Amino acid sequence: MTTGTCSTTIAPVDKVPKDLTDNDVVVVGSGAGGLVAALTAAVRGLRVTLVEKAPYFGGTTALSGAGLWAPANLHVLAAGQPDSLDLAREYLKHTVGDRTPTSMQDAFLEAAAEVIAWLEEQGVRFSYMTGYPDYHPGLPGGLLTGRAITPKAMRGPDFAAGGHPVHPPLPMGAGGPPIPEVGPEGPVWGGQSLIAMLLTACEDAGVTLLADTAFTDLVVEDGRVAGIRAGELTIPARAGVVLAAGGFEHNAEMREKAGQGVVARSDWSLGVVENTGDAIRAGIALGAATDLLEDCWWAPGFVKPDGTPSFILWERVAPGGIVVDRDGHRWINEGTDYNTFGHVMLAAHAEGRPVIPSWFVMDQHFLDTAGFAGLRPGADPTPWVEAGALVRADTVEELAEQLGAPDLVATVERWNAAAAAGVDDELGRGAPDSHERQLLAVFQRYPGIAGPHEHPNPSLAPISSGPFYAGQLVLSDLGTKGGLVCDEVGRVLREDRTPVPGLFACGNTMASMMGHSYPGPGACITPAMAFGHLAVTAIADELAGAPR
Known part of the structure; x- marks a missing residue:
């Protein structure tokens, strides 16, 4: 541009x-x-x-x-x-x-x-x-x-x-859906x-x-x-x-001092690199009070092969992808707004759950229709697999083995049953009048975005068309x-x-x-x-x- x-x-x-x-x-x-x-x-x-x-x-x-x-x-x-x-x-x-x-x-x-x-x-x-x-x-x-x-x-x-x-x-x-x-x-x-x-x-x-x-x-x-x-x-x-x-967000020392802990990662931030807290430090030097330094405008992210983060927004409301912890369990309604997603992720991490990073799991149909993090719908993911950014397997069982996520197979089976029934009893994704269902409908008006599918709930689609893929989901931010x-x-x-x-x-x-x-x-x-x-x-x- x-x-x-x-x-x-x-x-x-x-x-x-x-x-x-x-x-x-x-x-x-x-x-x-x-x-x-x-x-x-x-x-x-x-x-x-x-x-x-x-x-x-x-x-x-x-x-x-x-x-x-x-x-x-x-x-x-x-x-x-x-x-x-x-x-x-x-x-x-x-x-x-x-x-x-x-x-x-x-x-x-x-x-x-x-x-x-x-x-x-x-x-x-x-x-x-x-x-x-x-x-x-x-x-x-x-x-x-x-x-x-x-x-x-x-x-x-x-x-x-x-x-x-x-x-x-x-x-x-x-960040955002893969419009042309x-x-x-x-x-x-x-x-x-x-x-x-x-x-x-x-x-x-x-x-x-x-x-x-x-x-x-x-x-x-x-x-x-x-x-x-x-x-x-x-x-x-x-x-x-x-x-x-x-x-x-791009001052690692300030982030550590503010208590951001495991997510004090400037390399995961989507804010401009010039944001290093210069003005905040100048105010503090004059005795200014501060608040909320431990917090960010959180956003689930994926680190692409070039090392830069991608804001995972559209992908989490597109049907057919799920987020699991490193054991293979779903732990959140994937369509939760991105800031709340971050707070829930931090709370789960504090409780000892292996969620940072998590895995975003999808199948070939998802990649063909929704794309992922810069891969346009239908693009060949092989270079990302070879770079180690994505894990690929012919079956869900093989994917679970590669990830070391023993419970992934059962999780995908439950998800597919939910997609067939049109109801996510586990975490409530795609409920009527939900944020994620409405947001999906908005995104489906964008050029180049796949429209509604044939399954009972527009927010739910099975993970069933191999090969199968997983990418690590980290906690990025849009700024402190x-x-x-x-x-x-x-x-x-x-x-x-x-x-x-x-x-x-x-x-x-x-x-x-x-x-x-x-x-x-x-x-x-x-x-x-x-x-x-x-x-x-x-x-x-x-x-x-x-x-x-």
Whole structure:
């Protein structure tokens, strides 16, 4: 996919088009949260510079599908969804619970739909993700057909014409269903289109965007954060600094110190490699409180032959594949949402069950119709078998022997009986109105994805067409979830809950207001956008009337 070249307002620091000593706001990081913060500042008439560590803009947002969980937004309501803030508030009560302050949950709910409407006014376009479910639709306030939206897709030539150095997307197979590759005509969608639209809006509003400019420290004057350092460069900020630099998933030392244990694996993470916790460490050095450092936005993963992880999402709802522990027992409803899957996997591991890694078991029919982790449907898996990424056998008995999983044969027999009956009595997969059954129906609308099969339950299909395969399932992540504790407008707080003057945070630099939960698609990106907007709105309101 073409990413274009730098435009005149995106330049190396030695060729910047304005005086960097004249800023009201400095934003660190260019994911959705950082770009929304910068755009908010510029639209409010503030002078703003954004710095990005990578040579590209977009951070992990650019790699994502960019589903956005924004309850009662204009697109969801226009689609006739029975949504409201009160309904969403009830849902958060039963998902997030009291793990984070109700005031933070309310601040998000009241800002999320508002920021979506505001972004539409700035030329950033969205549409309803038809039918995409909340991740816990059976809980009070949950919606089976969802309340999420997605950025509108762009034509490839329009994306290239923008000239934005957007972080390249994940390769096919690193996450999501195996839709056909698209050529230069597009469409460009998800995080790629969201970041491109936000960059265009920022440029039009006068934001100075500096790529390849790594934040190294905060500048403090008279007890107030007054700017940043980026190597030898000092960039002052008259009114405030917003830290939106992601988490610390690629800092092994921080992950170990946070107590992530066996899954403190940067090589299993799907976050961008620049996310090494620089902004979080800078906040801690000023006495900022932290929370949720042990947690991540978990995602079951598979390590491909090239050593890179693949997010196993589509494969777990596609009929005909199961997840077993190393003894060969199923231990989870495979279609469980990915974050909950991670928490259940960690809990089982803590109890001594051999689940990290687990095995994803499938047959030839599954590979031919669904593909797996970058293998397109019908592709020859032999190179992956020869590389040791997949194990292949002519019979289930032989596969069990190769895996050293003595109970696999009986497990597959029970699974096949469940598929024939249309009911998974063991773990409830594919129950009516379940998250995984609804998500399967959504994915089956995508181009290149196999439609419904002939078996009684759309979520269940037998494992019966040899040869048979297994791939190791590890616990990847989409990024760390813990960070700096903030208040309802993104002000960074000390341990005594007083604010660090002049310092704000959003995104994965901020301890998530979602607690340990993941209510629906985009439950990490949308809060980043909401609190980025809230933070700069607070800065602008405080600055209003002050002498310039």
